[in-house]
Amino acid sequence: MVPDGLALPDDLEGSRNCGLVALSVVARCSYAEAVRAYTDVFRSAYQRHPRKNWKGGTTWSLVVKAMASLGVQHSHTEVTSAVTLQRLAQFTRRDALYLVCTTGHAQVVKNGWVIDQRGAVPVEQHWGRRKRVTAFHAIKED
Known part of the structure; x- marks a missing residue:
């Protein structure tokens, strides 16, 4: 489940x-x-570069800043x-939420499950289960 x-x-x-x-998912927002x-x-990161437009990709550092801006x-x-x-999923704390960055992908992990834009699946069935983790954030929930 x-x-x-x-x-x-x-x-x-x-x-x-x-x-x-x-x-x-981690901010519980739309x-x-x-x-x-x-x-x-x-926009605030690239305000000195007026021709720099967001093309749809994300960087880890800006996702982290956006997390902070969402509280x-x-x-x-x-x-x-x-x-x-x-x-990594085997060693996460029970009922803790993690935002995980792997090579070229971001996903959320909780209790051995992974969710990304394709939906939630057990980590053993996730298409990126063998991707290398580069960083992760333990989310402090209320």
Whole structure:
């Protein structure tokens, strides 16, 4: 059974960005709110470059800033050794929510389940279970 807190936003339609889907899941907000928060952070980061336009991709550092702007409290962990998403999921705390960055992808992990723009599945069935984790954030929930 899918753990509480692992649900895609109701307004998720059309093209889906993994970083923004993960952001909306951990912030428990709509996809549109996540896009707005990320866009605001992007604009403030690149205000000195007026021709720099957001093309739809996300960077980890700006997703983290958008998380802060949405009021999500978290603790950051850099991964210094090779660990896969599946291996990381085995060592996460029970009922804790994690925003995980793997090579070229972002997803949320809780109780051995992974959610990204494709939906929630057990980590053993996730298409990216063997991807290398580069960083993750433990989300502090109320």
